[in-house]
Amino acid sequence: MKMTKKMLVLLLTLFAAAGFGFAGGAKEAAAPAAGNLIAFSVSTTSNPFYATMAQGARDEAKAAGFEIIVLDAQNKIEKQVSDVEDALTKNIRVLLINGVDDGAKPLAQKALSMKIPVMALQRDLGEANATAFIGTNNVVLGEQLIHWFGKSLGGKKTKVLILTGTPGAASSEDRIKGINNVLPQYPNIEVLSSQTGYYDRAKSLPVAENMMQRFPEAEAVLCLNDEMAMGALAASKAMNRTIKITGMDANPDALKAVAEGELHMTIALPPYDIGRFGVQFAQKVLKGETVPKRHIMEVSFVTKDNVAQFRK
Numbered sequence: 480m481k482m483t484k485k486m487l488v489l490l491l492t493l494f495a496a497a498g499f500g501f502a503g504g505a506k507e508a509a510a511p512a513a514g515n516l517i518a519f520s521v522s523t524t525s526n527p528f529y530a531t532m533a534q535g536a537r538d539e540a541k542a543a544g545f546e547i548i549v550l551d552a553q554n555k556i557e558k559q560v561s562d563v564e565d566a567l568t569k570n571i572r573v574l575l576i577n578g579v580d581d582g583a584k585p586l587a588q589k590a591l592s593m594k595i596p597v598m599a600l601q602r603d604l605g606e607a608n609a610t611a612f613i614g615t616n617n618v619v620l621g622e623q624l625i626h627w628f629g630k631s632l633g634g635k636k637t638k639v640l641i642l643t644g645t646p647g648a649a650s651s652e653d654r655i656k657g658i659n660n661v662l663p664q665y666p667n668i669e670v671l672s673s674q675t676g677y678y679d680r681a682k683s684l685p686v687a688e689n690m691m692q693r694f695p696e697a698e699a700v701l702c703l704n705d706e707m708a709m710g711a712l713a714a715s716k717a718m719n720r721t722i723k724i725t726g727m728d729a730n731p732d733a734l735k736a737v738a739e740g741e742l743h744m745t746i747a748l749p750p751y752d753i754g755r756f757g758v759q760f761a762q763k764v765l766k767g768e769t770v771p772k773r774h775i776m777e778v779s780f781v782t783k784d785n786v787a788q789f790r791k
Contacts (some may be wrong), residue, residue: 516546518566523553548569575600601669611770624725633663643673648678698722728746737782
């Protein structure tokens with residue numbers, strides 16, 4: 480049948496409406512809006528604290544209309560360097576970063592040199608290396624830990640072990656500094672040994688076990704996060720050893736252990752809100768608004784007496 484000009488136009492119109500192109504095949508998905516991409520490089524998502532922080536950033540980014548890429552460094556500075564350097568080639572508008580250790584500082588400096596704002600989350604990179612820091616004051620957190628523990632002793636002499644975080648990580652170094660700032664005020668607290676557990680449950684378990692074997696007189700283990708506290712708890716159970724263990728972060732399993740009387744105390748930090756605030760600060764900076772150089776989040780001490788209000 481001979482096709483008229485009118486029929487040909489009609490068929491072309493139908494093909495176009497159905498989404499077919501004569502050169503490209505099936506129609507491609509629409510690309511994200513230009514200039515709408517931000518990146519969050521997080522030290523590790525295997526730790527529930529930082530996984531929650533990443534989720535807070537994701538949720539806030541979605542609400543604010545950003546596209547966000549979350550990069551898990553797996554606690555390896557080499558991977559964080561590779562991840563961030565790749566992200567900087569993707570025309571990101573803002574870099575949120577939770578550094579593995581001090582090796583994150585050059586990454587922040589590089590982003591700033593490219594006129595990309597940098598929000599340091601929970602691990603402070605220093606005012607010269609970030610547009611803003613959002614998180615807890617980790618020096619004060621270390622001080623508060625010793626004040627709380629010291630007051631709970633009522634003057635009783637106690638021998639303790641300390642599990643510190645990843646060497647070079649700002650949060651760990653600052654918490655250690657805070658602990659050392661105020662320990663002289665409590666001569667009844669004797670520190671027998673301080674070793675790193677790398678902020679990791681599996682790595683801290685044998686370290687804690689070795690410390691408890693070397694120092695059978697130890698009466699408490701003060702841990703700079705909950706993952707290490709849970710590692711120390713597993714070690715004490717394996718050794719059938721009763722010992723006071725404290726943590727930080729208020730992760731769900733740590734809160735459960737506090738409720739059951741297995742952990743002496745943990746400190747509730749707000750990781751979800753740290754992630755949210757990071758994106759909110761990014762949005763403000765992109766609008767030309769001024770943000771504070773440091774935004775310090777509040778914390779709460781959680782014991783068996785008040786743990787119910789922190790469990791969901």
